[in-house]
Amino acid sequence: MYQYVAKYLVLNKVFRFFEKAIFPSIIIGLIGFLLASYLAIYVLPADAEQKEIYRILFIHVPSAILSEIIYIFMAVSGFIYLVWRTKISAIFLNSAISIGLVFTALVLMTGSIWGKPTWGTYWVWDARITSTFILFVQYIGLLALRSSFSSHQTADQIVSILAIIGAINIPIIKFSVDWWNTLHQGASITTSGSSIDSEMLYALPIMLIALLFISFAIFGRNIQFEILNRSSNTKMIKEVLNG
Amino acid sequence: MIRKNRLNKIFIIVSLLISLTLILYSILRALETNIDLYLTPTQVESGEYNIDKSFKLGGMVKKESLKQSESLEIKFTVTDFNKEIEVVYIGILPNLFKENSGVVASGYLDKEKKVFIADEILAKHDETYMPIKIEVQD
Numbered sequence: 001m002y003q004y005v006a007k008y009l010v011l012n013k014v015f016r017f018f019e020k021a022i023f024p025s026i027i028i029g030l031i032g033f034l035l036a037s038y039l040a041i042y043v044l045p046a047d048a049e050q051k052e053i054y055r056i057l058f059i060h061v062p063s064a065i066l067s068e069i070i071y072i073f074m075a076v077s078g079f080i081y082l083v084w085r086t087k088i089s090a091i092f093l094n095s096a097i098s099i100g101l102v103f104t105a106l107v108l109m110t111g112s113i114w115g116k117p118t119w120g121t122y123w124v125w126d127a128r129i130t131s132t133f134i135l136f137v138q139y140i141g142l143l144a145l146r147s148s149f150s151s152h153q154t155a156d157q158i159v160s161i162l163a164i165i166g167a168i169n170i171p172i173i174k175f176s177v178d179w180w181n182t183l184h185q186g187a188s189i190t191t192s193g194s195s196i197d198s199e200m201l202y203a204l205p206i207m208l209i210a211l212l213f214i215s216f217a218i219f220g221r222n223i224q225f226e227i228l229n230r231s232s233n234t235k236m237i238k239e240v241l242n243g
Numbered sequence: 244m245i246r247k248n249r250l251n252k253i254f255i256i257v258s259l260l261i262s263l264t265l266i267l268y269s270i271l272r273a274l275e276t277n278i279d280l281y282l283t284p285t286q287v288e289s290g291e292y293n294i295d296k297s298f299k300l301g302g303m304v305k306k307e308s309l310k311q312s313e314s315l316e317i318k319f320t321v322t323d324f325n326k327e328i329e330v331v332y333i334g335i336l337p338n339l340f341k342e343n344s345g346v347v348a349s350g351y352l353d354k355e356k357k358v359f360i361a362d363e364i365l366a367k368h369d370e371t372y373m374p375i376k377i378e379v380q381d
Contacts (some may be wrong), residue, residue, distance in 0.1 A: 009354055020328070043375035045375055046375045047372050047373065047374070048373045048374065049339060049368060049372075049373075050339065050372075051375070057372070065316055079256060081247050082252060082256060083252045083253055083256070084249065088377065090268045098254070108315060115246050115363060117337075117338055118337070118338065118366065118368055119337060119339070119366050119367065119368075120336075120337025120338075120339075120363075120364065120365045120366055121363075121365055124365065127278075127280065164256060164259075164260065165259070165263060167258070167260075168263060168267060168294050171261065180278070180280050181280045181281045181282070181283065181301055181328040182280070183281070183301075183347050183367050185368055185370040186369075186370050187365065188371070188372065189295045195369075195370050195371040195372070196371070196372040197373050197374055199318065200372055200373075200374060201376050202280050241300065
């Protein structure tokens, strides 16, 4: 009996934590997003080669980083769920899928818009682009798989396994530009420094952090929804609904 | 302390991942010549790749090799600073196409004339970004 109650107490704490955290993090995220957009569009100088179009970098690169980070987070959560059977990590995994899908779609869309005026094509089956497209399909697959089981437990197990297997694609995306001859250029920011001029770079970390905060807020709402969904008809729900 | 059945689970997951990575690696290696990548002039001349059908040629546009006639026909040389191949193309070029910059051309190799007949030209840009005013000062 104690275990049964304790299980819900943990989720209850998580639920209440996000209830407090969502509002400040969405505010910080939106301010950061507006600041970074303002810097990227009006303040930073145009690029010598690509002129104004390079400014799409400030949404393309953070989305790319996030689409991969979120996937790694999901795979790690899935691993923890399979080994330790902690309910909360399954909830983390489920709540992150849709956010990762949005960022992967953003990467493909902004990349396509960027590709036409610079490379001369909207789409090319280049190793970097193809592997990112596969990531996009993986996210859709996880989303579809999750909703095709009637029991949460079966769904969590299968989705965890698929998320872990799919993580093989992440190093492929990262190193595709080094392993193969690709139209997509290599990494600008490496451990040995950045080949983006420092005068043009600083909006990038601001945008990345802002998008992290926004994602965290949406992630929190997804978690709350997931917790409510999984514990419907329990005492906790009634307690929350009645304040 | 991790319990034994958990260690077993970790072992199963890790071995599953390693074996799938190996399978994927073997598949990619086996299909390497069939992946639609571009070939550098050195790879084209090495004879290790199938260049009878159409393929993609990539490299740098050699300095002072770009010739534009009035009839939209463009000739230039693609180099990888080792071997070079002449390219002929009729059509509109992307904005970033210029000498001493990256290019990927799709088309086929005319073996008698030793020229590459391109039907699509894509510009490949590098990973450096510099403010516009610095170039003006040069």
